[in-house]
Amino acid sequence: MSTSVFLKSRCVHGDMRVTNSNISHAAFVVALRLALTRSTRCFPDLFAGSSDSQADEQRRRCWLPATRHEDDAMDVLRAIAARRAVRDYTDAPVSRESIHELIDAAIQAPSARNRQPWSFAVLHDRDRIAGYAESARQWLLEHHREELGELAPMLEPPGYSLFHHAPALVIILATDDSTQSAEDCCLAAQNLMLAARKKNLGTCWIGLARPWLNVPATKDELGLPAHYPVVAPIIVGHPKHWPDAHERNPPEINWIEG
Numbered sequence: 102m103s104t105s106v107f108l109k110s111r112c113v114h115g116d117m118r119v120t121n122s123n124i125s126h127a128a129f130v131v132a133l134r135l136a137l138t139r140s141t142r143c144f145p146d147l148f149a150g151s152s153d154s155q156a157d158e159q160r161r162r163c164w165l166p167a168t169r170h171e172d173d174a175m176d177v178l179r180a181i182a183a184r185r186a187v188r189d190y191t192d193a194p195v196s197r198e199s200i201h202e203l204i205d206a207a208i209q210a211p212s213a214r215n216r217q218p219w220s221f222a223v224l225h226d227r228d229r230i231a232g233y234a235e236s237a238r239q240w241l242l243e244h245h246r247e248e249l250g251e252l253a254p255m256l257e258p259p260g261y262s263l264f265h266h267a268p269a270l271v272i273i274l275a276t277d278d279s280t281q282s283a284e285d286c287c288l289a290a291q292n293l294m295l296a297a298r299k300k301n302l303g304t305c306w307i308g309l310a311r312p313w314l315n316v317p318a319t320k321d322e323l324g325l326p327a328h329y330p331v332v333a334p335i336i337v338g339h340p341k342h343w344p345d346a347h348e349r350n351p352p353e354i355n356w357i358e359g
């Protein structure tokens with residue numbers, strides 16, 4: 102499967118047919134420089150090794166390879182169909198590199214006015230995640246028992262792990278609370294979960310953890326920016342097995358005609 106269809110539109114700037122027949126030599130040189138800069142972003146593999154600075158590496162990562170193959174589009178549909186909420190993980194850790202690749206896919210999401218109002222916090226320490234799962238569980242039962250409703254009994258047993266013993270947790274935060282920033286973060290979250298499926302990694306959005314993660318003391322403990330609202334806490338790990346799909350209800354569709 103490939104997620105590269107997400108990225109199809111990214112390299113239009115890389116079309117750099119520059120001729121020197123109708124522009125001056127100076128303009129040609131400027132145009133060529135610009136084109137080469139853009140090519141470095143759009144075709145990072147061609148230019149790999151040209152710079153070892155961290156900033157260049159960061160910039161390079163923002164441009165994933167594009168493709169025009171129809172098969173890749175079909176692969177996205179397969180990833181959509183095969184993604185599941187995974188709540189049972191093996192002991193294997195998730196590498197930093199893998200998490201980076203998921204975030205690279207996440208940031209290809211569309212966003213209102215291309216503001217890209219997202220930020221990512223990554224915790225990849227299973228023991229710390231387990232400790233926070235317990236803190237969040239206790240906090241929820243203490244402060245939100247009523248709102249939990251029928252979920253309260255599920256959280257009651259001390260052994261219940263809100264983060265399902267996952268080895269990694271990616272928290273997507275909005276960089277502001279303006280209209281549509283949360284929506285943009287949700288789109289990034291879905292990209293991340295589909296990219297994870299492509300890499301055979303399981304994910305599960307843990308909405309229950311969101312209120313606790315937004316408590317100022319929690320943000321302080323985790324080093325999350327106080328003014329960034331937490332939108333999507335997503336656990337990541339290697340699934341012990343892929344759960345069966347839940348049936349989907351037929352969609353309610355109103356064709357607006359006439």
Ligand SMILES: Cc1cc2nc3c(=O)[nH]c(=O)nc-3n(C[C@H](O)[C@H](O)[C@H](O)COP(=O)(O)O)c2cc1C
Nearest residue numbers: 184185186187188305306307308309310344346347
């Ligand atoms: C916004 C949101 C919040 C969710 N919160 C939780 C959660 O707190 N704990 C959990 O185990 N699963 C949570 N899930 C996972 C859903 O239960 C799951 O996506 C749903 O049952 C459909 O199953 P599927 O993802 O395998 O298709 C959440 C999913 C979404 C989209």
